[in-house]
Amino acid sequence: MNKIYFLGTGGSAATIERDNTSLLIRRKEELILIDCPGSVIRKIKMLELDPRKVRSILITHTHPDHIYGLPAFVHSLMLDKLSIKLYGSEEAIEFCCKLLDIFQLREDKILCRINFFKLETQAKFDLSPDLKCNVFKVPHKESSLAFCFDFEQERKKLLYSGDTPVSPQLFKRAAGIDTLIHDCSTPSRFSKIYPYLPTMHTDALSLGLMAQQAGVKRLIPIHFFGELDYSIDEIINEIRQNYTGELIIPEDLTKITI
Numbered sequence: 001m002n003k004i005y006f007l008g009t010g011g012s013a014a015t016i017e018r019d020n021t022s023l024l025i026r027r028k029e030e031l032i033l034i035d036c037p038g039s040v041i042r043k044i045k046m047l048e049l050d051p052r053k054v055r056s057i058l059i060t061h062t063h064p065d066h067i068y069g070l071p072a073f074v075h076s077l078m079l080d081k082l083s084i085k086l087y088g089s090e091e092a093i094e095f096c097c098k099l100l101d102i103f104q105l106r107e108d109k110i111l112c113r114i115n116f117f118k119l120e121t122q123a124k125f126d127l128s129p130d131l132k133c134n135v136f137k138v139p140h141k142e143s144s145l146a147f148c149f150d151f152e153q154e155r156k157k158l159l160y161s162g163d164t165p166v167s168p169q170l171f172k173r174a175a176g177i178d179t180l181i182h183d184c185s186t187p188s189r190f191s192k193i194y195p196y197l198p199t200m201h202t203d204a205l206s207l208g209l210m211a212q213q214a215g216v217k218r219l220i221p222i223h224f225f226g227e228l229d230y231s232i233d234e235i236i237n238e239i240r241q242n243y244t245g246e247l248i249i250p251e252d253l254t255k256i257t258i
Contacts, residue, residue, distance in 0.1 A: 002027055002151055002258035004158070004181075006222070006250040007043045011185055012065040015226035018252055019043075020065040023160065023181070025149070027131055030055045034147070034160060035066040041076045047253060052080050056127055057114075059088035060162030061144040062095045070096060071103045077112040078105070087117045087125070087135075091143035119145065136173070138164035140200055146170055148177075156258050163223060165199055166206050171214045179258065180214075182207055184221030187234045201225075208239035218246040220256075 003026040010018030020037035024044065031054045033040065044051045051073075060066055086096060093116045100106050100114065119125070123135045132150040140163040149158040159174050161167075161182040174180050185201035197203070204221065211219045221235060232249055239247060248256060 002154065002156075004256050004258060005047055005049075006252060006254045007040060008037060009222050009224060009250050009252055009254075011223050011225040011227070012063070013225065013227040018224060018226060021223045022066075024049070027128055029053060030128065032127055033057045035060055035162075036070045036073055037065050037067070038069040038072065040069050040073050043253065047255070052077065052082060054084060057084060057086045058133075058147055059086065059092045059096065059145075060147070060160075061089075061141045062092050063141065063163070066163075067092075067096070067099070070099055071105055074100060074105045074110065074112050074114060075103065078110045079112075081111045083113050083115060085117055086114050087119055087133075089137075089143040089145055090118045092145075093118045095143075136169070138162060138167050138170055140164045146173075148173060151258055154258060158258060161202075163201060166202050166210060171210045174211070174214045174216055176215045177217065179218045179220065180211060180216045181220045181222055182211070183223045184235060184239075185223050185225045186228055187230050187238055190225075190228055190230075204235045204238035205241060208241060208243035211239075212242045212244065216243075216245055218248065219243060220248045220250060222250065 005024040007022040008019035022037050023034040025032040033054050041051050119135050121137050127133050130152040134148040135145050138144045138146045146161050156178045158179045159177050163183050183202045184204050184207050188203040188205035191198045
């Protein structure tokens with residue numbers, strides 16, 4: 001049975017309750033890590049999972065809160081003879097290589113080897129024989145990618161937006177999808193206070209409206225800003241002004257079934 005584990009659910013500023021956003025997909029005995037901020041190894045172990053089972057890492061983009069834990073992740077596994085595939089845009093791959101090289105984490109003595117795969121726009125690739133992934137750009141940063149997972153055996157699809165403002169193209173792809181995990185950084189009132197926010201992230205009111213129009217079956221908002229003063233109830237209330245489907249508000253270490 002496939003599981004999604006939310007290693008972190010917060011934005012760039014972690015709080016006591018929420019660390020930086022990162023996800024883990026459990027596919028049989030293999031683990032797929034989406035983004036790699038800090039304390040990933042510890043959180044995987046807290047879930048009573050084995051970080052040595054991570055076979056793939058997907059990087060959505062190169063902002064610090066999504067990538068700064070990669071050297072620590074590799075360093076923690078340096079004595080384990082592992083081969084891990086890392087997928088990302090050309091910019092993300094180049095950045096990850098430089099980041100690991102700063103700490104000499106691609107030298108021969110490092111037994112945990114990272115193999116890099118540059119993804120072109122509209123790329124499709126296999127994460128396992130019956131788990132396909134389709135990638136496309138989102139307008140957050142030049143390197144930003146969204147990932148759509150096709151669990152063929154279960155006939156289920158999961159779309160993860162990464163950080164993004166409202167993207168009509170993304171919601172076109174999300175039409176009727178089983179599960180959408182999407183940026184929901186703030187309630188809508190902060191868009192007036194900080195006009196740059198709608199150019200980088202999605203507010204709760206807009207997310208609920210777009211998800212409803214797209215016919216999303218299950219919506220999971222994520223990437224809640226920790227540096228602004230609002231409650232999760234405000235997020236829920238704004239989404240529910242339009243969205244009538246299944247709504248899950250994850251906490252750190254929450255797990256769901258696909």
